[in-house]
Amino acid sequence: MGVSTSVPREGVALVTVDFPPVNALPVQGWxxxxxxxGAAGADPDIRCVVLAAEGRGFNAGVDIKEMQRATGPEALIGANRGCFEAFAAVYECEVPVVAAVQGFCLGGGIGLVGNADxxxxxxxxxxxxxxxxxxxLGAATHLARLVPQHLMRTLYYTSRTVTAEELHRHGSVFDVxxxxxLAGAALELxxxxxxxDGYLIRLAKAAINGIDPVDVRRSYRFEQGFTFEANLSGVADRVRDTFGTDKEQQT
Incomplete structure (x- = not known):
């Protein structure tokens, strides 16, 4: 259980997340x-990173139960900072990151795949x-990298999901x-x-990030301010307390 790294083929690092039962990550997991x-991307022998997960789903976001057990703001602050660091690590990885997604990809999972290459x-x-x-609140920054603006808003306001095939039609999912x-297709790509060339692929990653129209770090950090407001006002706890037992929907 946890996060592990392997090198299944030359030049490729496989980072695997495994937090049963649904890959809802605790603070330390992020x-x-x-x-x-970050370590995989900094390895001079690695030229591409595959981000994958064990189990039924790729990622169910933040472990809400960990936050509900907390008596102070530490869990919320930790989750926000942890997500920020994980999303940024994918985006800023020195080499391209391929996300291999199965099952549900919710909440923080969108932050990861939205920042993947x-x-x-x-x-x-x-x-x-x-x-x-x-x-x-949060990760609209990353959802906006997967779907057109008005669809992003609709999905955000309604909490609806979209399929891999729908994202493939929008061009954000390369292959279904x-x-x-899944594992074989991701590793092959x-x-x-x-x-x-390892040096050239690093230059390419830096160049492409440099021409992004939106600074995903600043944009997501702006969103997080409203998450804190929701918690300080008490509305977050009120909504969270209605959270059911469907662990697949943790985020």
């Missing part, structure tokens, strides 16, 4: 993920931000494959990227 992605998804993958149903082929 920091561990950020450290693993390439997304390969299983046919059963679904993507969404149920933040408003969970007393939270049967679940049993990563291998194609890793075949490039």
């Amino acid at each position: 920091y561990d993920l950020a450290a693993a992605v 390439v997304i390969v998804a299983a046919e059963d993958a679904t993507f969404g931000l149920p933040e408003l149903d969970r007393g939270a 494959v049967p679940r049993e082929r 990563a291998g194609e990227i890793a075949a490039k």
Whole structure:
């Protein structure tokens, strides 16, 4: 359980997240993920990183139960900072990051894949931000990198999800494959990227980030300010307390 790194083929690092039952990450898990992605990208022998997960779903966001057990603001501050660091680590990774997504990708999961360079998804993958149903805000920055503006707003306000095939039609998911082929498809694509010159691929990543029209770090940090306001006002706790037992919907 936790975050692990392996090198399944030359030039490719595989960072795997495993927090049963639904990959809802505790505070330390976000920091561990950020450290693993950062370390993989800094390795001169690595030219592409694959971000994957074990279990039924890719990511169910923040572990709400950890926050509900807290008696002070430490868990909220930790979750916000941890998510910020993990999302930034994916975006700022020195080499391209391929996200391999299966099952549900919710909340913080959108922050990860929205900042990835390439997304390969299983046919059963679904993507969404149920933040408003969970007393939270944030990651609209990253959802906006996956779908057009008005669809992003609709998904955000309604907490609806979209399928991998729908995102494929929008061009944000590169390929949709049967679940049993997900790992192989992601590694194959990563291998194609890793075949490039290591120095040049790092320059390419820096150049592409440099021409992004939105500073994703500043944009997400702005969103987080409203998350704090929701918590200080008490509305976040009021909504969170209605949170059911469906652990697949943690975010």
